[in-house]
Amino acid sequence: MEKMTAEMLLEKYSDMVYRIAYARTQNTHDAQDITQEVFLKYIKSGKEFSDEEHRKAWLLRVAVNTGNTFVKTAWFRHRADLDEAADMTEAMPEKSEVYYAVKDLPEKYRVIVHLFYFEELPIKNICNILGISETAAKSRLHRAREMLKEKLKEADYEF
Amino acid sequence: MNFKDEYKRDYSQIAADEEFINQLEKKMNNTAPAKINIKMITAAVSAVAVIALAIGAGTAIPDEKDGGIALKGETAVSQTLTEGLFDIDVWYGHAESDDEIYAVFAGLISEGSLETLYCSDDSMFDDTDIPDRAEMNELAEKLAAAVRTNEKAIGAEKRCMAVFSSGEIVKFSIWDNGIVKLDDCAEIYKIN
Numbered sequence: 001m002e003k004m005t006a007e008m009l010l011e012k013y014s015d016m017v018y019r020i021a022y023a024r025t026q027n028t029h030d031a032q033d034i035t036q037e038v039f040l041k042y043i044k045s046g047k048e049f050s051d052e053e054h055r056k057a058w059l060l061r062v063a064v065n066t067g068n069t070f071v072k073t074a075w076f077r078h079r080a081d082l083d084e085a086a087d088m089t090e091a092m093p094e095k096s097e098v099y100y101a102v103k104d105l106p107e108k109y110r111v112i113v114h115l116f117y118f119e120e121l122p123i124k125n126i127c128n129i130l131g132i133s134e135t136a137a138k139s140r141l142h143r144a145r146e147m148l149k150e151k152l153k154e155a156d157y158e159f
Numbered sequence: 160m161n162f163k164d165e166y167k168r169d170y171s172q173i174a175a176d177e178e179f180i181n182q183l184e185k186k187m188n189n190t191a192p193a194k195i196n197i198k199m200i201t202a203a204v205s206a207v208a209v210i211a212l213a214i215g216a217g218t219a220i221p222d223e224k225d226g227g228i229a230l231k232g233e234t235a236v237s238q239t240l241t242e243g244l245f246d247i248d249v250w251y252g253h254a255e256s257d258d259e260i261y262a263v264f265a266g267l268i269s270e271g272s273l274e275t276l277y278c279s280d281d282s283m284f285d286d287t288d289i290p291d292r293a294e295m296n297e298l299a300e301k302l303a304a305a306v307r308t309n310e311k312a313i314g315a316e317k318r319c320m321a322v323f324s325s326g327e328i329v330k331f332s333i334w335d336n337g338i339v340k341l342d343d344c345a346e347i348y349k350i351n
Contacts, residue, residue, distance in 0.1 A: 008178050009187075010187075015175055017173045018175035022173055023170070032179050039187055040190055043187050043191075043192060044190060045190075047270070061287060064288060065287060095172075096168070098162060102166065113166070117166045118166060131287060156160070158162060159162045
């Protein structure tokens with residue numbers, strides 16, 4: 001398979017990695033830190049992929065794992081308290097109540113919601129990326145939907 | 160209203176900052192892959208050595224079809240030119256036999272310089288392939304104590320990569336019945 005230059009790779013996948021990192025951390029700076037680490041790991045690994053799907057799944061899995069490590073650090077927990085209000089949402093033009101409802105979910109639910117609804121990945125791929133069983137992934141997604149339905153009950157969204 | 164459409168619309172507005180991406184691209188271009196393919200280097204060096212031999216000796220390369228006898232005294236010329244022509248930097252240094260190579264591997268583990276161990280069902284390694292510390296230490300201990308065997312490998316093969324603090328990388332396979340084979344050795348070893 002043809003090797004991608006850094007420019008091609010970033011053009012194709014930087015937003016994907018950045019968004020999953022942002023969904024996790026809800027903070028621009030932290031999302032950038034995770035994104036940087038993921039792409040530097042990619043270069044250092046010297047990996048070769050059989051197809052584009054494989055490359056995408058690898059990047060998502062490493063983004064999730066890097067995010068896991070990142071949010072466990074004491075530094076992050078301290079920062080998260082201080083910067084809670086200082087995320088980039090203020091720079092975004094307009095957000096729906098859906099955005100805020102997801103933002104209020106605990107982080108592990110935000111990640112699975114993002115993989116399912118934004119990346120439109122099937123459960124069998126999501127459980128591989130998250131490193132959990134298919135049953136656990138289904139249960140987590142179900143729980144996330146229940147919480148979202150409760151938060152958005154007045155608008156009657158179709159899930 | 161559809162939840163997915165709304166969510167996708169909101170999150171489509173979130174994108175990495177252009178300046179950040181430009182900086183990241185520069186960093187990526189200045190970052191080299193950590194893994195060095197020793198086999199490729201060895202092959203390349205061997206190819207250069209063969210060319211140097213042909214040019215330096217001023218003779219044709221022995222042709223097997225002709226019984227390998229192109230000129231008298233060719234064997235002696237080959238040895239003189241290839242010995243010490245390139246100092247190949249490999250993780251096992253000057254070890255030659257498989258037992259010596261394995262002993263270097265065991266020594267690196269025993270001296271505590273194993274930084275990370277990856278074990279995967281395929282040859283692609285990432286952070287998800289790192290066993291937990293206790294499991295890694297247990298396997299490291301077994302690897303350091305492995306002994307040469309004539310047994311056959313049975314069961315599923317796991318591909319592993321040991322990364323040492325010196326930067327050395329050793330790749331090997333482990334089968335279900337405890338057979339270990341380093342990529343750089345022909346002999347097989349067994350862990351208990």
